[in-house]
Amino acid sequence: MQELHVNASAHTPSQIHSKQARRAVVATVIGNGLEWFDFTVYSFFSVIIAKVFFPTGSELSSYLLALATFGVGFFMRPVGGIVLGIYSDKHGRKAALSLTILLMALGTFIIAVTPGFAQIGFIAPVLIVLARLLQGFSAGGEMGSATAFLTEHAPAGRKAFYSSWIQASIGVAVLLGSGLGALLSTYLTQAQLENWGWRVPFLIGTLIGPIGFYIRSRIDETPAYSEAQTSESPLREVLRSYPRQTLISFSLVVLWTVCTYAILFYIPSYATRVLSLPSWMGFCASMVGGGVLIVATPIVGALADRQGRRPWLLCSAAAIFIAAYPMFYYINHVPGLASLLVFELVLGLMIAGYIGSILAAFGELLPTHVLSTGLSVAYNFAVTIFGGFATFTITALIAQTGSNLAPAFYIMFAAAVSGIGALLFRDQPRDKPKAHITLTGAVQ
Structure with missing residues (x-):
């Protein structure tokens, strides 16, 4: 290791790029995390939302309607993915990311302030559906633009590590959402929760507008996008020139989205409705899941930069396939806080x-000038088909089969589909990381 003396008033290109990359990570994690926060709290409070906006006289019917409304937003995700993905590839990642966060904030605000069915009748569920459609449109353009933004900002040989922070931000959302849920369910009565307590997380989520927009409007456009030639028709080019890559991306997303919604988001409701446990236990368990993602995902990203993406994708899909049934069997036969935490x-x-x-793998499948569009198409169609209605499908399967282990089979199916995608994926030769200046001023 060699010490490097740098003039405090001068900055080398390496230092400037490193600073820009760090700002890009912070802006993406905060904005993406806050957007996922809104999806998280709807899922966590779906049981109460069912009572407030979808009273039918049947608890199961009301709950299924609330879950269906959650899923309705996913119908707009492919539309938002295509429209905002093309916008990102034509006008820049920064512009697209700033727009998505404002749209999400508006949808969240509508949910937060809409009176219940008892106050305004059928207008209430209609407004909730419209808000979910707006949120779905916004979220549809978020992942493709955010992935392109971070992978294009990442130094050579560190794309998986940088893009993994997008996934870590999902953990931030789960941790914040479940933490708020645990806090509210502990200190408020059930009547208070149903009257006004459930609205608090949505009001907090509305802050994504001014905060997120401010942060994202102050970041630089990616160097790779600035140097690349834009495509006149990104969607047509993706479908014509990269169908195999898009199909592989689609299959890889299936397990990702099913696990996110069936394991991280659904567990508080599952613990309450299926296991008959206090709601705070489910929220505490989800906090652990979110914390694990925050800590472990960047570590995996750093290792994948050295070892390749394919081994991690294949081995993890196989492990989830094997573990899903035993883990659901475990929490059903030993229900409690300890089993949920494990x-x-x-x-x-x-x-x-x-x-x-996984996001670095997408970056290797598609070129810069159509990356946002291609990923948005693959990601959002997979999320719409398999993820958005995961909780609805699982709840319906449990009701039809009478088996509390139905979620395990759905997850195993997703693991098999994505395992095939991982087999078809081939790692590209990776650039070696360039020497970079650490915060201590040393060259490594």
């Missing part, structure tokens, strides 16, 4: 192993 810890580590390298 469940989230074990499966959380496996999910982190899978998603830690």
Whole structure:
């Protein structure tokens, strides 16, 4: 290691790029995390939302309607993915990311302030559906633009590590959402929760507008996008020139999205409705799952930069396939806080192993000038089909089969589909990381 003396008033290109990359990570993690926060709290409070906006006289019917409304937003995700993905590839990642966060904030605000069915009748569920459609449109353009933004800002040989922070931000959302849920369910009565307490997280989530927009408007456009020639028709080029790459991306997303919604988001409701446990236990378990993603996902990303993306994708998909049934069997036969914590810890580590390298893999499948569009198409169609209605499908399967282990089979199916995608994926030759200046001023 050699010490390097740098004039405090001068900055080398390496230092400038490193500073820009760090700002890009912070802006993406905060903005993406806050956007996922809004999806998280809807899922966590879906049981109460069912009572407030979808009273039918049947608890199961009301709950299924609330979950269907959650899923409705996913119908707009492919539309938002295509429209905002093209916008990102034509006008820049920065512009697209700033727009998505404002749209998400508006949808969240509508949910936060809409009176219940008892006050305004059928207008209430209609407004909730419109808000979910707006959120779905916004979220559809977020992942593709955010992935392109971070992978294009990343130094050579560190794309998986940088892009893994997008996944870590999902952990931030789960941790914040479940933490708020645990806090509210502990200190408020059930009547208070149903009257006004559930609205608090949505009001907090509305802050994504001014905060997120301010942060994202102050970041620089990616160097790779600035140097690349834009495509006149990104969607047509993706479908014509990269169908195999898009199909592989689609299959890889399936397990990612199913695990996110069926394991991280669904567990508080599962613990309450299926296991008959206090709601705070489910929220605490989800906090562990979110914490695991925050810590483990960047570690996996750093390792994947050295070892390749394919081994992590394959091994993690196989591990989730094997572990899903035993873990659901465990929490059903030994229900309680301890079993839920073990469940989230074990499966959380496996999910982190899978998603830690997945976005860098997408970056290797598609070129810069159509990356946002191609990923948005693959990601959002997979999320819409398999992820958005995961909780609805699982709840319906449990009701139809009478088996509380139905979620395990759905997850195993997703692991098999994504395992095939991992087999078809081939790692590209990776650039070696260039020497970079650490915060201590040393060259490594």
